């Protein structure tokens with residue numbers, strides 16, 4: 001059984017929009033609830049070990065609220081990179097894992113966050129339907145290409161599917177069992193990722 005001695009945790013501060021990435025000893029995290037503060041002092045990530053699970057309270061840069069998420073302790077301790085996402089925007093809000101993957105994922109999230117509307121631009125309370133309309137369009141047409149070649153299927157065996165457009169992602173939904181799969185559609189990297197795929201397998205919920 002191998003287990004990392006430390007974990008990297010990352011989020012982007014909703015107040016000042018800088019990335020907060022810290023390394024913490026697993027031992028210390030398990031011993032007591034931890035609060036990881038942004039240097040600006042206006043937001044903090046909370047981590048708490050429960051029996052069998054780890055609970056996180058994450059300030060979300062995409063929607064401005066905070067999200068309570070959790071995962072099994074063994075995943076928290078061993079996965080190279082865990083991503084937690086904002087249900088409302090479809091964007092990720094927190095990463096936990098090894099140094100390299102966590103830094104890479106955070107850099108990518110920064111690109112998506114750069115496209116978020118400034119709060120000042122949102123005076124009329126209206127939000128654009130998509131984070132990036134061009135990316136959404138490209139990713140959707142790639143999905144349709146894959147579908148046209150019969151490349152979309154579900155772990156339950158079904159090949160019937162439908163989709164729902166989110167703010168920065170597309171949900172593929174199995175028409176038979178209802179399992180969902182999120183395809184990110186926020187940045188140019190997301191277009192590159194889907195372009196090199198020839199098939200998509202909906203695996204259902206974890």
Ligand SMILES: [Zn+2]
Pocket residue numbers: 013014015016017018038039040041042043
């Ligand atoms: Zn901050």
Ligand SMILES: [Zn+2]
Pocket residue numbers: 060061062063064065067086087088089093
């Ligand atoms: Zn959110």
Ligand SMILES: [Zn+2]
Pocket residue numbers: 154155156157158174175176177178179
């Ligand atoms: Zn299915």
